[in-house]
Amino acid sequence: MNRTPPTTVTHVRLWRWRRNPLRRHSDVVEAWIVLVTWALAVLGGAVAGLAAAQTAGSAFSARQAQVHAVSAVLTDGAAATPASGSGYDDGRVWATVRWTDAHGAVHTDRAKVQPGAPAGSQVTVWTSRAGRVVSAPVTGAAADLQAALTGALVAPSAGAAVWGAGWVVRTRLIRRRMAEWDEEWKQIGPRWGNLSGGRG
Template sequence: MTRTPPTTVARVRLWRWRRNPLRRHSDVVEAWIVLAGWVLALAVGILAGLVAARTSASGFTARQARVHPVSAVVTSDAARTPAASDGYGDDRVWAVVRWTDRDGSVHTDRAKVVPGATAGSRVTVWTNRADRIVPAPLVGSAADLQAALTGALVAPAAGALVWGAGWLVRDRLIRRRMAEWDAEWKHIGPRWGNLSGGRG
């Protein structure tokens, strides 16, 4: 007994763009929606990434203009080991420091210093306009890297939103096409049955 080889169905690529008797207007519209969705997703993603990177870089520059470094003195010996629950991800410890601003006013605040820093040690801290110690601003390559990472994260997110909107439009079009097919079958189906019965 010979086996009949399985029938393989060749997938026709780009069939919505080719002229054929089974292609409908909705198929062409769907093809354009898919193409436009990908193009817009790519364009919007790149544009959003560039804007986010530039905005982030501008924010770093603006923050740097609002703070300034000062030389402070550690007022008492700092701990030799960082606290286990510090949560800052570095090896520095908290200590009280004192500094004098430009008008001669003396200020004290807590800052991160190297473990074991002795009283009288000088450290550089960053302060804001209210004379409070703030984290050092990102500058140079660190700021450039952070801005680039921000753009790299925003770009695919923005592109995905645009692609998702295109997918929703396409899904609605498919549902509409299925409804049209169902309505046509309800109209033609009984006639098809009568033709089949007449031939029998």
């Protein structure tokens, strides 16, 4: 009577963590590598994301402390429409403005203003400590949102980097195990043929 071998293979969950005669030391090491990799990927990603968000928030606060708003006057009338090919178009135009700082020194620079504003119009511009016009700092809800988005982008990137490192280590371990199996089969294979009735 011939016995038909089973056609399905039952998958044993967490077999690397259970004692069995087929489990090798490398299997246990691989199981720990997978566990530690996932733990570090999740925790490391979360920590990196929070750190990035805090760093971005601190950078916004630091920049806000380095610039200040001043009231300036347009020296000439602003153009009615933005010049073509001027890059990012936010609907404003470049114009020359003049202001007096807290020490009484007069400064002149170019700033973005509303189109068509006549000469002598009062505008608010942001200036640096060196007396140059700079872009307005990101503050309030916009700063919080950008900091949160920075953290949200960094977190998965950091987690993926950790996971990738773990994958490399695990791949090398698998290759090493396969090489060990090949060496063992070279020794056992010929004897297996003899035990099964084959001619060696």
